[in-house]
């Protein structure tokens with residue numbers, strides 16, 4: 184999420200905590216503790232560029248909370264990274280891990296840089312220097328980074344190598360989202376979309392609809408969106424529309440997701456797939472359908488277009504796709520929203536599996552990964568739904584209640600040291 188003068192993500196995150204705490208009656212002192220990140224590290228990263236000059240990049244690593252386990256969260260490389268943004272993202276990771284009840288706290292990292300203007304070797308040198316600056320701060324028992332915006336498995340591989348060279352032996356569990364060849368997990372790439380498909384299936388069930396023939400529209404046909412579409416199609420749903428940044432396609436009878444993936448791989452866009460009509464992203468969001476999956480960027484559904492949404496269920500594969508004003512409009516319209524911290528938690532869940540496998544050097548089959556993911560996503564969905572029914576809250580408020588409640592209980596049980 185990007186910061187603007189009128190919108191500070193850290194303030195939004197703190198307000199969400201305060202609101203959840205008031206719904207579930209958490210003491211003021213625990214709220215005060217959770218408002219503050221446990222640790223913030225700012226580092227300077229001098230990096231030799233290809234022309235032999237140096238540039239000094241600034242990086243942050245924020246550990247919001249470690250009451251329930253080591254801190255967990257991605258590292259992003261982006262020119263607009265700010266410390267407040269990283270703090271907010273770390274706090275959201277705390278809630279995401281708590282809502283699916285995996286034994287992690289929340290963290291996030293960011294480096295202010297423009298990776299699109301850097302060569303691979305410049306990125307490698309910057310990543311390795313960043314890793315050495317973070318050496319005492321990260322680790323399998325302390326804080327485990329992962330990919331985020333403009334970082335990828337290769338960046339994770341450089342972190343593994345730098346960390347391991349400093350310790351003297353291979354430590355794959357220092358990061359997740361690394362290549363399978365050096366200890367990554369099978370199923371990690373598909374985990375977010377697959378997890379979103381599992382909760383969409385359960386949402387259809389509890390809202391009294393059949394997945395067979397259920398109509399689905401997916402905004403954003405990247406990693407999360409294309410896998411969610413593929414898995415929902417395998418489950419029997421009919422994918423009537425998908426889109427990417429260049430526009431969307433619609434097919435009333437249901438499109439072939441595999442063909443759309445191939446077409447996008449060949450041409451760079453979903454647009455132009457045979458047998459489909461071209462539509463805009465705004466038209467996609469307004470389609471009459473059973474499930475709408477926003478899987479592109481934040482703030483896709485806003486006060487301006489929420490009223491046009493014609494879906495019965497919105498399953499948020501993206502982070503922050505629905506603004507608070509839009510959520511209120513969707514609530515009034517009776518749209519059932521499965522919030523991001525639940526609907527896209529499949530990614531961090533399989534990251535947890537990757538860390539478990541790397542810590543034990545004992546690797547699972549893809550079926551084992553997927554079936555354990557299913558158990559966690561389904562249990563989490565029904566846990567949040569029970570909380571929603573308990574107080575007549577929407578699913579987003581209920582998810583925050585569950586998450587904040589779990590973390591607050593851990594703080595209460597452990598007490599304040601000394």
Ligand code: NAD
Pocket residue numbers: 375402403404405406407408426427428429464478479480481500501502503527528530531
């Ligand atoms: P990605 O880059 O693979 O895919 C994003 C897709 O969105 C691309 O196809 C892009 O063309 C499309 N897009 C961009 N702007 C658009 C627009 N205005 N309208 C329609 N489509 C547009 O990214 P991803 O990894 O799939 O992530 C998507 C979202 O899911 C992000 O919000 C991300 O934070 C969230 N998420 C991803 C993961 C994961 O494991 N990949 C985990 C948790 C959350």
